Amino acid sequence: MLTAQSITKTFGGNRAVDEVSFTIKKGTITGLIGPNGAGKTTLFNCLAGLFPPTSGSLSLEGERIDGLSPDRIFAKGLARTFQIPRPFPEMTVLENVMVAPLHQRGERFWANWLTPGRVAAEERTLAAAARHWIDFVGLSHLADQPARVLSGGQRKLLELARVLVAKPRLILLDEPGAGVNPVLLDAIVDRIVSLNRQGVTFLVIEHNMDLVMNLCSPIMVMAQGRLLMAGTAQEVRDDPRVVEAYLGGAPA
Ligand SMILES: Nc1ncnc2c1ncn2[C@@H]1O[C@H](COP(=O)(O)OP(=O)(O)O)[C@@H](O)[C@H]1O
Ligand SMILES: [Mg+2]
Structure with a gap:
């Protein structure tokens, strides 16, 4: 569905996203996790065209999209929601x-x-x-x-409805669970699963580990701008590099 090759985004001297390469398979709900400041939102911004990557290439079902405006990328079927929606x-x-x-x-x-x-x-x-x-x-x-x-959770649902009107093939969700009460969170997860069954592919940034582990496969892990690994929930849980990233490099 989506292929990213050596995506880098720098802000001044800061490599917020550093040579990140991955593919997202059609029909998956792929997770993206990593500690604060890892570069997850910046990567989303590059994918959705909010700003072009400093270097690297992106293709959506074989078609290059890096450098296109957010409107053009949205029109091609790639939608994103914001960490903090502002209707x-x-x-x-x-x-x-x-x-x-x-x-x-x-x-x-x-x-x-x-x-x-x-x-x-x-x-x-x-x-x-x-x-x-x-x-x-x-x-x-x-x-x-x-x-x-609307409450914070309802705003997330509104944003989902807003992008669905355009019938996207791939939806990037930035922390759909953040600040959402458990009842609404169940509703959001339910809608994601339902859309996925209808053929929509998802890439989901989320801090709620239970949610990620249950909903997403595979799961990609970023830390300090780099992609550390990608694997199943079990592989992520068992990888000492992931634990280390979350502990900020402290000896395990
Ligand atoms: N618009 C921006 N201008 C300058 N630096 C930014 C900008 N957006 C993000 N950054 C920096 O990029 C790094 C990654 O941030 P971000 O992508 O928000 O991480 P995450 O979403 O994983 O918490 C951080 O060091 C952050 O300060
Ligand atoms: Mg973020």
Whole structure:
């Protein structure tokens, strides 16, 4: 699904991501773990095009995507969610879900002007799709409420609905469990598994080890910008380098 070759991202002299290479197999829920500052979010930002990697190459199902804008990468089927989602607070949940694809169409000025009927029809289709995915993530009772009333966990579900409208093939989730109460966390995990059964591939950054170990296979481990290893939950648990990375290099 995704191949990363020697991805490096530097900030000044800091190699936040350092020569990272991996492949994500289609149909997997791949995990990405590592201590704070390991470079996980920076790697996501490179994959999703928020900033281009300093060096290295990325391909999505054989097609190069490094250097493309986030919009172009999103349009090619790679979506990401943020560690701390920031919906538009005064817009409703429904409007927040509709806004990303609408924005792209708004740029098609002549299409709007020449074929207003078709645009209106597309908007109805989009609203229906948005309601479908809002329902899917369990937020339909809040669809017409402003996003500011949502809890942290509900915002994560809203963000999932927002990217699902675009029917992504690969979704990058940055700490879906952080700050989410256990009931909503179950709902999020359930939705991930359901989407995965429908063919969506996932790459998940998560600190909750029980969650990662149960949900993800394989699991990749990063530390200090580098990819330490990748393997099954058991292999990760049994690898002394992983323990050492989490203990900050202290003798085990
Ligand atoms: N926009 C940025 N500008 C400068 N340094 C950054 C930026 N983003 C991340 N870093 C640095 O990159 C390193 C990796 O950070 P990050 O990718 O957020 O790690 P993680 O998500 O694994 O906790 C850290 O040293 C961090 O300070
Ligand atoms: Mg992070």
